[in-house]
Amino acid sequence: MNAKKKMLIKAFWSKEYAQWIASTRDFYAVILPSLRKLQACFDQALDEHHGGGNQLAMESYGKKKLGEDFRLWKVDFDQEDECGICLEPCTKMVLPNCCYSMCTKCYRNWSTKSESCPFCRGSLKRDFSLTPKALLECLLPTAILPFEIHCSRFSPAVGGSESGSPTAMAGCAVEGGCPSDYIAIAISGLSVVVLLSRSILPFVVHKVSRKKGSGFWIPMIQVLASINLVISLVMSVSYLRFKKRHPWQSCYIWAVWIEGPLGFGLLLSCRIVQAFQLYFIFGKKRLPPLRSHISLPLFLLPWFALAALIHMREPLNDHCHMRAQWVVPVICLHAVFVGILVAFTAAIRHIEFRFNELRDLWRGILVAASSICVWITSYVLNRVHEEIGWLQVLSRFLLLVTTGVLIVVVVSISSSQPLLSQISLRRRESMRCKTMGQVLGIPDSGLISHNEANSAVNPNEPLEKLLLDKRFRQSFMAFADSCLAGESMHFYEDIHELGKIPPDDSIRRIYMAREIIDKYILAGSVMEVNISHRCRQEILTTPDMAHPLLFDNALNELLQLMKMNLARDYWSSIFFLKFKEETSKGPAGHELEQVSDCSFSPRLSSIHGFDDPFRHEHLSEL
């Protein structure tokens, strides 16, 4: 019998059990009764109740999920034994510390009266030292105690430790640390650096001011998601040789949460939100009905749901691998999202974009789809040919490299901030940040033509007529800027440029209109203009962004504002004097000194301007 006992114990400690995450309850439910059988039935066949070998029996028990029902644990015990207290044949409970047994009823009665064992006076309190030695000492007729067992599960590290496993580890193919692994990590690190530099470049080098709203955040979130994806792959697939000892190194955090909802899922969702915005703005010619801070979480919901489901079911092993039945839904979700991106891109494929948005989208789709194919093939090959070491190494390498390529290609700023995507370190002429008007090729944008007639400006003419003259406009704009009211004039200027685009060229109109809305109309924007609520809502909920009269009401309101407010102060300001002098035929420059005795009512003399000659004269008169 010793041999059989040994075999059993050896089986218990074998790899199958090592991989099986057992609880103390499971131990009491399964292992102990089985060992008891071995003890009790020297002559009987081992598989009286269970059929099949012991190993099989234990495995089948191991894979059953045991619940709170204690009766399940009691049914398999022999009925021959009697309770030591009431001498009735019954199913028994066993005390874990001293392994004496009694029937359930007697135990209940006894436990209300005393805390010590009725047979040996040992303590009834639980002692959780489940060493193999204690186990062996306890090979007695058994039953389970009705205590609530609070204990921690065997940690995966103990269960998964390589120390007792019989199979030989094939070096770095399984553990990680091969040279190709390091190369792959280096390549992906390089791609992260390229990505970061491309996104941060406009803000750091060219000192472009940050746009408020989703146009800024969505590309940044994409960058973050890409970094998450790369790091999650590095941590969860065994590239580096480290033991997962800390809770933060757990597979679930990296392979499930950070790779899915916060990595690939977030990246693709952002791209989908961008394509969604493009579809509405250029396809349907209106602003998207769902703001991005609602649509993005909406797209992320399936990822979070799947991640939560996986976390609850816990099908991952210590190498962060899942069985096929779990991998399939995960890959399906990845593929579905790429499919959604394809759908949106196909819907806008006929539009002639000017900043290569479509090209970026197709490239991203291509690379994402090929990445998924690479992942699927490598997974399948690894499963089929588990023993081939170099296959594992190669597939790991390819995985990380394709992810590196993916993140560089998929992240795109052209959809959210078209002007920024024009800036590039390589080309010299695009070092200056151009306005949208210049990029779209609107004639005469930003240039002062010197061909205009030098007609005298008559203050009695209505302002809107005067503003048609470019130089007057420039002068008035400078005045408005000096008293911090310049946004109205810049708005006027941009609307003027919008008006130069022919009405049937709706794509360019939409680009310009979108730029104007982002800069002037959205609440909290950098140069927000002073218009009424109704006006603003009219523009933001318009059904046709290419409409020629879209900004008409707003322009009217602002012109009224300028007429009533700024114009009166302009005529007596130095800007007008300078303008008059520039348009007059006389010599320029020194006439400034002659006008000091004009009636001068400064709107805003200065905030910090000590170099104002008129202020000096004004003070000296006091």
Add this chain to the structure above:
Amino acid sequence: MGLLCSRNRGYHEADSEENVQAEEIERRIEQETKAEKHIQSLLLLGTGESGKSTIFKQIKLLFQTGFNDEELKSYIAVIHANVYQTIKLLHDGSKELALNDTESSKYVLSTEHKDIGKKLSQIGGQLDYPCLDKELATEIETLWKDDAIQQTYARGFELQVPDCAQYFMENLHRLADANYIPTKDDILYARVRSTGVVEIQFSPVGEHKKSGEVYRLFDVGGQRNERRKWIHLFEGVSAVIFCAAISDYDQILFEDENKNRMMETKDLFEWVLKQPCFEKTSFMLFLNKFDIFEKKILKVPLNVCEWFKDYQPVSTGKQEIEHAYEFVKKKFEELYFQITAPACVDRVFKVYRTTALDQKLIKKTFKLVDETLRRRNLFEAGLL
């Protein structure tokens, strides 16, 4: 900052002259810096239409030379624009209410006035307003007297009807006169949204700079988009005059029709108090538009505003007005002391009841403000 004027002055001349010029400029800068130290800057802050520009105009009338003929004439266009805009607003508002409201019949214009209404609405929508003549004035008056328009005016808190509507409508014939010159009151009632920043420098005691304090007063726009420009003015301010119109507890914002004006005032007041550069700045709270408040409190209870929802009316008439005013004042004071950090507990905080249109009251109020500031200056200089 932002001044284009003096860059090239004197730099075309010969070197020695250049040096002389440079010295001259240095001297002036020094003089000015010394002068700057004695100049106290005051900021007029507040939400849109709280009366900041009116107070600004009052100060100009009281302590500066006032308005000359040219400026008075320039206000005619503003006043006429106000008239046209008001009547257009009321007409369009009555049409909207006739469509959407449950009691639509009382907002329907009588048939003979429909044509006038359309015409005036069209004029009001133009950029360039025609001059107000007798004919137009009569038409506007007939439309104003129409029942539907009066009912719409009673619902004026939902539309953005300016506070000057009643005053101008009553004086239409005077305004339409060919030789009309706006009176001081007309100018004070005229409503223009401010944008950007305007500044004046004045001295409350006579014209001599040396015998009194010199103040520099800044007026700003109150709407949300204008507020990001305020930050340029915050440094080195002696006192902030925060204007809060207590009569708009039932009105909504011009720039966001989903927010109550009083709640916006409350939020803005909190924001201004929390600014780090105002730790040592005195705060003068002007609870403005008391005249409108007096009339409104008897018709519309204070509870319509969320902030005042725990208000209990006690009586009627004058007592009620006083009680309501004290309640509002207490609310603002509570808010102030709740927000003020222990570090700035010794900054000056005073509340004044004002009606910006009343010149005598503003003069008196400003004298009190002046006194407070002077006392504080002496205190800080260690002489008190």
